[in-house]
Amino acid sequence: MGLTILLGVFFACVFFGIPVAFAMGLAALSAFWYEGFPLLITFQRTISGISVFSLLAIPFFVFAGELMLHGGIAVRLVRFASTLVGHVRGGLASVNIFSSMLFGGISGSAIADISALGSLLIPVMKERGYRPDYAVNVTVTSSIAGIVIPPSHNMIIFAIAAGGGISISKLFLAGVIPGILMCTCLAVAAYVLARRHGYPAEPFPGLKAVAISAAAALPGLVTAVIIVGGVLSGVFTVTESGAFGAIYALLLTAFVYRTLDWKAFVTAVTSAVRTTAMVMILIGFASSFAYLLALYQVPEILGNTLLGISDNPIIILLMINIILLMLGMIMDMAALLLICTPIFLPIAKSIGMDPTQFGIMMLINLGLGLCTPPVGTCLFVGCAVGKIKIEQSLKTIWPFYLALLLALILVTYVPAFSLWLPSLVG
Amino acid sequence: KDLRGWNIHVEDYPVSHGMEAFLAEVTEKTDGAIKGKVFHGGVLGSQPDAIEQVRLGAIDFGVFSLGPMGQVVPEANVVSLPFIFKSVPDMYRLMDGEAGAALSAGLEAKGIKALGYYDAGARSFYNSIKPINTPADVEGMKVRVMNNDLFVGMIESMGGNATPMAFAEVFQSLKTGVVDGAENNPPSYESTNHFEVAKYYSLSQHLIIPECLCMSKRTWDSLTPEQQAIVAEAGKNSTDLQRKLWQEREAASMKVVMDGGVQVNEIADKSAFQDAMKPVYDQFLNASPELADLVALFQAN
Amino acid sequence: MSTERQDARRHPIILLQDALSNLCVFVCSIMLVVLIATFGWLVFGRYVLNVTPTWVEQLALLLICYITLLGAGVGIHENSHLGVTMFRDAMPQPVQKVVLLLSDIILAAFGAVMFVASIELFNFGWSTLLPMLNIPESFRTLSSVMCGGLLFFFCGLRAALRFSDMFRSTSFIQDLEEAI
Numbered sequence: 001m002g003l004t005i006l007l008g009v010f011f012a013c014v015f016f017g018i019p020v021a022f023a024m025g026l027a028a029l030s031a032f033w034y035e036g037f038p039l040l041i042t043f044q045r046t047i048s049g050i051s052v053f054s055l056l057a058i059p060f061f062v063f064a065g066e067l068m069l070h071g072g073i074a075v076r077l078v079r080f081a082s083t084l085v086g087h088v089r090g091g092l093a094s095v096n097i098f099s100s101m102l103f104g105g106i107s108g109s110a111i112a113d114i115s116a117l118g119s120l121l122i123p124v125m126k127e128r129g130y131r132p133d134y135a136v137n138v139t140v141t142s143s144i145a146g147i148v149i150p151p152s153h154n155m156i157i158f159a160i161a162a163g164g165g166i167s168i169s170k171l172f173l174a175g176v177i178p179g180i181l182m183c184t185c186l187a188v189a190a191y192v193l194a195r196r197h198g199y200p201a202e203p204f205p206g207l208k209a210v211a212i213s214a215a216a217a218l219p220g221l222v223t224a225v226i227i228v229g230g231v232l233s234g235v236f237t238v239t240e241s242g243a244f245g246a247i248y249a250l251l252l253t254a255f256v257y258r259t260l261d262w263k264a265f266v267t268a269v270t271s272a273v274r275t276t277a278m279v280m281i282l283i284g285f286a287s288s289f290a291y292l293l294a295l296y297q298v299p300e301i302l303g304n305t306l307l308g309i310s311d312n313p314i315i316i317l318l319m320i321n322i323i324l325l326m327l328g329m330i331m332d333m334a335a336l337l338l339i340c341t342p343i344f345l346p347i348a349k350s351i352g353m354d355p356t357q358f359g360i361m362m363l364i365n366l367g368l369g370l371c372t373p374p375v376g377t378c379l380f381v382g383c384a385v386g387k388i389k390i391e392q393s394l395k396t397i398w399p400f401y402l403a404l405l406l407a408l409i410l411v412t413y414v415p416a417f418s419l420w421l422p423s424l425v426g
Numbered sequence: 427k428d429l430r431g432w433n434i435h436v437e438d439y440p441v442s443h444g445m446e447a448f449l450a451e452v453t454e455k456t457d458g459a460i461k462g463k464v465f466h467g468g469v470l471g472s473q474p475d476a477i478e479q480v481r482l483g484a485i486d487f488g489v490f491s492l493g494p495m496g497q498v499v500p501e502a503n504v505v506s507l508p509f510i511f512k513s514v515p516d517m518y519r520l521m522d523g524e525a526g527a528a529l530s531a532g533l534e535a536k537g538i539k540a541l542g543y544y545d546a547g548a549r550s551f552y553n554s555i556k557p558i559n560t561p562a563d564v565e566g567m568k569v570r571v572m573n574n575d576l577f578v579g580m581i582e583s584m585g586g587n588a589t590p591m592a593f594a595e596v597f598q599s600l601k602t603g604v605v606d607g608a609e610n611n612p613p614s615y616e617s618t619n620h621f622e623v624a625k626y627y628s629l630s631q632h633l634i635i636p637e638c639l640c641m642s643k644r645t646w647d648s649l650t651p652e653q654q655a656i657v658a659e660a661g662k663n664s665t666d667l668q669r670k671l672w673q674e675r676e677a678a679s680m681k682v683v684m685d686g687g688v689q690v691n692e693i694a695d696k697s698a699f700q701d702a703m704k705p706v707y708d709q710f711l712n713a714s715p716e717l718a719d720l721v722a723l724f725q726a727n
Numbered sequence: 728m729s730t731e732r733q734d735a736r737r738h739p740i741i742l743l744q745d746a747l748s749n750l751c752v753f754v755c756s757i758m759l760v761v762l763i764a765t766f767g768w769l770v771f772g773r774y775v776l777n778v779t780p781t782w783v784e785q786l787a788l789l790l791i792c793y794i795t796l797l798g799a800g801v802g803i804h805e806n807s808h809l810g811v812t813m814f815r816d817a818m819p820q821p822v823q824k825v826v827l828l829l830s831d832i833i834l835a836a837f838g839a840v841m842f843v844a845s846i847e848l849f850n851f852g853w854s855t856l857l858p859m860l861n862i863p864e865s866f867r868t869l870s871s872v873m874c875g876g877l878l879f880f881f882c883g884l885r886a887a888l889r890f891s892d893m894f895r896s897t898s899f900i901q902d903l904e905e906a907i
């Protein structure tokens with residue numbers, strides 16, 4: 001009965017448009033009330049869900065991303081990408097994907113990715129005769145790769161949801177090849193479509209131009225090197241690396257590029273605050289919600305059910321992926337990471353899957369959910385930036401879904417994609 | 427009555443077996459009038475949260491380390507003083523006697539009924555640089571400690587660089603040199619794999635912090651006197667069982683780390699360490715003079 | 728729907744809410760900058776001075792609570808939280824208005840409970856100290872009290888405005904009956 005109340009209130013609230021974070025809070029509050037707990041437990045869980053040390057990396061990553069966006073680093077990265085890969089057929093699509101790899105690699109936030117790269121590239125693509133839906137679809141799906149390429153605050157959320165036994169630096173390393181794999185799959189899809197539509201290639205500007213744009217972009221790329229390198233070398237913890245990345249981006253854009261004025265700084269700080277609060281309140285209420293899921297032993301029940309259907313690892317992973325894809329359609333990434341990791345990770349472990357590989361699989365899977373309706377934050381932002389209707393994008397997005405699904409399948413069933421690189425470093 | 431039990435450890439751990447035995451005995455002797463479930467692995471929250479929930483009656487019983495308990499119950503800080511117990515048997519004797527009773531009274535005043543004091547072993551230093559034989563060996567070393575002024579003070583009074591850090595980050599930090607060392611009991615040293623990256627284990631046994639099997643005072647008060655007697659008895663029995671299991675586990679862990687190539691060294695004379703702790707004690711008693719009697723009670727025996 | 732919002736925007740109550748929301752963003756922004764600066768100091772202390780400032784971690788955990796919970800209140804005011812609005816958007820206009828009113832009432836009630844329960848938690852935590860900072864835990868719980876208050880204030884007044892708007896137009900009930 002208690003579980004029915006928990007889930008019933010949650011889905012009812014979501015259905016009527018109450019923000020997901022508060023839907024979780026309301027559901028938890030109702031269930032605590034039903035169980036005769038003191039109501040203040042709801043908020044005790046929320047507060048302690050927020051004040052977790054490793055989560056402090058999130059505001060830092062988000063702030064670093066905002067600084068890159070408003071401080072002129074993103075522009076330089078795109079310029080570098082277009083001199084380097086603009087000359088293939090449908091060149092601007094490749095530029096778009098490659099930029100996502102570079103920029104998403106740093107901001108770790110798909111939404112920042114889309115608003116930054118989308119607002120730079122989509123208008124240019126439209127101007128050169130690309131269909132708007134094609135431009136939006138490339139931007140939206142390629143941003144998903146940024147979630148998997150380190151650093152990524154969603155990796156931190158996963159590590160926390162997994163209970164702390166997973167090393168962040170291993171996750172960082174594990175994401176590199178799957179991220180490149182995703183971009184490759186997308187680039188192939190984009191290339192095939194570009195040939196069919198007869199999209200142009202940009203002229204190759206010459207090696208000198210590549211070198212010049214690379215030199216301009218390099219200091220911006222160092223932000224990622226600081227964050228990832230700081231973690232891997234062990235000079236800093238993840239949180240400190242995030243803080244240093246942000247400080248570096250601040251100094252670079254303010255004093256070296258001199259593109260960050262006071263107004264841009266204020267914009268960066270205030271939007272970092274808004275994004276941080278949005279993500280963290282979700283995490284806070286999710287931890288009240290997760291407390292009750294644990295109390296009702298949902299992980300055990302669901303695990304036994306799944307293992308009762310089949311004990312074939314291939315089938316079990318397929319079922320987990322399908323469940324996650326369906327949940328990803330209706331819910332956002334951070335909440336699902338927090339709720340589903342404790343449920344599915346033990347099952348994955350029991351069939352011999354490495355937790356790190358499982359994490360990358362989950363990130364790709366839930367990333368796909370970010371560009372599917374009805375709840376697809378990235379899709380929404382992309383369509384808003386490209387000024388098209390969501391239906392318009394959905395008609396032609398399926399080749400890109402297929403590309404991401406292919407990457408998901410490969411990462412799910414071939415451990416080497418995620419585990420080979422970490423094994424080299426040991 | 428359906429009890430909810432909180433436990434931070436995994437299902438197969440001395441504490442966990444102790445709690446299950448406690449619950450089973452209570453259920454059996456009350457003919458099923460009191461039953462419940464132990465939630466292992468900290469699924470119901472971290473220790474500070476769970477302590478709060480026990481006080482509020484949301485969780486009925488749990489096993490808590492007296493270290494973090496000090497933030498709530500000042501008396502509990504006394505057992506976090508380095509070298510307050512000379513050895514583990516010394517800890518058993520004191521905690522089962524007058525000193526332990528005084529501590530239990532402090533817990534009870536905060537809504538926590540102590541039913542027995544479990545063994546959590548003795549914490550010793552480990553690091554990746556060299557064996558520690560004298561306080562001077564700690565000088566300049568970056569040592570991870572738990573979040574507590576006493577432990578920070580302990581390292582600082584030996585000239586080390588105390589670094590409070592989330593437990594989950596310690597392995598990576600040891601491996602990469604963010605910290606040089608940490609300190610813990612043998613089973614934790616082994617199960618966290620810290621022994622793979624910090625090969626020197628020096629048996630300083632500086633901290634012997636027992637864990638407390640506690641019941642929420644609200645739950646306790648809701649029981650009949652007969653049920654209370656049953657619960658208290660079951661608490662004692664589970665304490666005996668847990669201590670025995672702990673000793674076995676500790677021996678097994680020591681074997682694993684020694685087979686793993688760890689260099690373990692005894693510290694023959696700990697008096698230099700004990701002397702170095704003088705400032706820690708002074709500072710502690712300065713900050714909480716009301717605990718002087720309790721400290722004396724622990725030291726007198 | 729957008730015109731309804733624009734009309735509501737001009738209301739003095741909304742202007743007051745805007746001011747409060749902006750104040751929260753301002754406070755949170757300063758906290759974020761402090762957060763980053765103290766972490767710089769942490770690393771400097773550990774590597775250069777070889778004395779780790781032990782209070783940074785706990786202070787950061789305190790600040791993040793305020794950034795999150797005050798920011799969440801702002802998000803409610805600015806309607807920027809993630810949610811599924813497609814089902815609501817598919818409903819007929821008058822029904823949408825009722826759903827929006829009910830959502831605001833529910834959120835306001837949630838805010839009220841959060842406010843009261845967090846005050847209880849605030850009183851309860853007075854004797855528990857935050858490690859290293861040695862200030863009562865209540866200083867952290869206060870952020871939750873504030874969030875509850877903000878929710879109640881933002882959603883409660885918005886619900887009242889919606890309610891008065893609704894029944895100022897006499898045709899509303901008729902429209903609603905037709906829609907159902």
Ligand code: NA
Pocket residue numbers: 104105106107108109145146147148149150151152153
């Ligand atoms: Na990333």
Ligand code: NA
Pocket residue numbers: 328329330331368369370371372373374375376377
């Ligand atoms: Na979706």
